[in-house]
Amino acid sequence: MKKIAFLTSGGDSPGMNAAIRAIVKTCLHYNITPFGIYDGYQGMIEGRGKEMTYADVDNIIQYGGTILGTARSADFKTAEGRKRAYEFLNQNQVDGLIVVGGDGTFTGATILSQENNIPIIGLPGTIDNDIYGTEYTIGFDTALNTVIDAVDKIRDTASSHHRIFFVEVMGRDAGFIALHTALASGADSVLIPETITDIPKLVEEIKSHNKGRRSTIIIVAEGDDEGNALDILTKVKPHLDGYDLRHSVLGHIQRGGSPSALDRKIATRMGSYAVELLIQNKTGLTVGVRGEQLTTCQISEAIKEHGAPDLAYLKLIELLRTK
Ligand code: ATP
Secondary structure, eight states, rough: OOOEEEEOOOSSOOTTHHHHHHHHHHHHHHEEEEEESHHHHHHHHHOOOEOOOGGGGTTTTTTTTTTTTTOOGGGGSHHHHHHHHHHHHHTOOOEEEEEEEOOOHHHHHHHHHHTOOEEEEEEOOOEEEEOOTSOOOBTHHHHHHHHHHHHHHHHHHHHTTTTEEEEEESSSSSOHHHHHHHHHHHHSSEEEESSSSOOOHHHHHHHHHHTTTTTTEEEEEOOTTOOOOHHHHHGGGGGGGOOEEEEEEEEEGGGGSOOOOOOOOOOHHHHHHHHHHHTOOOOOOEEEEETTTTEEEHHHHHHHHHHOOOTHHHHHHHSOOOO
């Protein structure tokens, strides 16, 4: 390993900069040239990248987003696009590639590796936490903290006005953010894509836990089977005459912001470990974390399987609900 290229791809997530910093510094420690590629696979196709130094990653650990930029590249899904992308790696004598992103990013790297026999390591970078083979993805913890801060604020106004709030959080296919933030913010109900939402049951729950209380908070994952927060509000409204119902969509604030201590730590450890794995001639792996331990998983398995939230959280939220 003389030169390692790396990129961030798919949706950005807080902590990607910490991973980039760790990759660059670990490479330099082992006398390997770190080669950053801009804007994910699209930048690779367009030949945009550079050798990086300590100065490039100075003072970035605390920033959300990614200094390399990220993109979704339709061209990379074509054989012609990947051929051009590999030519760029080849011209720059790259010996290994680290990609930070989600399932799609891992799929792209796997195909590139199979076509060109280049070693690859994947780091899970997404706020959604829906990657198989790890307890935490880079960015998930920061997103949770952003959401609970917002819910605390919504709770203040909900309590002042005796309101019922449907708070929509990110999660098109996965309920990790909804489930974890519902528990951490003391929400009364949570609706996630992994379970079937029963509108009449929800109406009864709302009536029951709103009795004698100043506020009710329902966290809704955007991809719930009954729709987003506004859809759910519209469906329950005819059955909740006299109740003051509101909805709030938290949106893109969930992706940004200074990464939490946990995200900085896991991103730094994962980034450094990815370089070490390539040095040990390992390839086709993703890095994960379980408790305090770093783990690895076959990238093929990480793509095939889907990370699923622990539904015991749902039971606990039900158990704690005011009756
Ligand atoms: P997020 O969880 O934030 O959506 P992701 O990595 O899953 O992250 P995608 O947009 O699905 O995001 O994938 C990122 C990029 O990976 C795509 O824009 C594309 O360039 C590449 N990619 C995805 N699927 C494939 C595929 N089947 N073949 C080649 N490249 C792919």
